[in-house]
Amino acid sequence: MTSPTPPAEPTYADRTFRSSAGIVGGVLLLLLICWIGGDALFRGHGRVPWQALAGLLTTVPLVVAFTLRPVVLANEQRIKIRNPFRTITMPWTAVADLRAGYSSELFTEDGTKYQLWAVPVSLRQRKRAARQQSRQSLDDPYGRTSVHADVRDSKSRKATADQAVEDLRTMAEGAKTAAAASAKSSQASSASASASAASSVSVRWAYEVIAPAVVGAVLLVVLYATG
Structure with missing residues (x-):
């Protein structure tokens, strides 16, 4: 007799927060860089093609990192912050507060602060x-x-960043209320829940962005030093 198949874990669609102006600016800037750098790469003479290659290796990843890469993905269980050089993932129970001052910021229960590059304040x-x-x-x-x-x-009378932070704060409060009700029903201690939430915060460095930029910068330094 075959055992019954366990029910699949529920999936929640991510809500996306990002800067449309940053995306448009990044695409235009990339087109300009590729046009100038590509012309120097294919039509240049002597050391110019190598300098153009090094410049492209340095600038293209940085432009992508600061314009196209930043995004905040949030669902009912967790928030994922993709900044230029890091990706931070944490459950809502690890979030202490979200604020929008001169920049959008997230504070964890242990006092760590993360900026939300995808939600710029205007x-x-x-x-x-x-x-x-x-x-x-x-x-x-x-x-x-x-x-x-x-x-x-009513929403149009709020700045985009303020509205985004308010929406994220509402999602955090809803998730915390659900987690508290679940912990109460299972008689779990709040201290152990907070400790497990803090330990579940993961930070991953974007080496796919950092590595080519560093290689290009080193190549530029070597070319100019030996020129």
């Missing part, structure tokens, strides 16, 4: 959102719905 956007909220309050000082206000436009 002070101009924040000031514009504050002006919209101020105009709305002046238009309706008693808190009633104004005839000029669009009640469906």
Whole structure:
């Protein structure tokens, strides 16, 4: 008699947070670098092709790292932060707070801080959102719905980074509430749960970005030193 197949683990779709302006800027910058570097690589003479190759090896990975690579992936169980040179993965129970000041930041239970490169803070956007909220309050000082206000436009009155951090904070609070209820039903201690959450934070360095950039920089130094 065959044993019953265990049920598959539930999968949760990741919600993606990233900067569309950074992606557009990165693509344009890569096209410009490849155009200039490719022209020097194939049409240059003497040491110019080698210098162009070294320059491409140095700049292309760095541009990709700071523009195309950053992303925040979040689901009901964990958050994954892909920064230029590191990828940090942790469960929501390891997250203590999320803030958006001059940059978006995540704080773990043990006090470690990680920046969210994929959620850049725009002070101009924040000031514009504050002006919209101020105009709305002046238009309706008693808190009633104004005839000029669009009640469906509540999220547009927040800066993109502030809204993203608020959404992530809501996801974290929901996951922590579910984890607390599960721990209470299983009579697990909160101290052991916090310790296991802190130990489950994983950090991986992006050697696929660091290695070619370092090789290109060393090659550039050698070429200019021996030139």
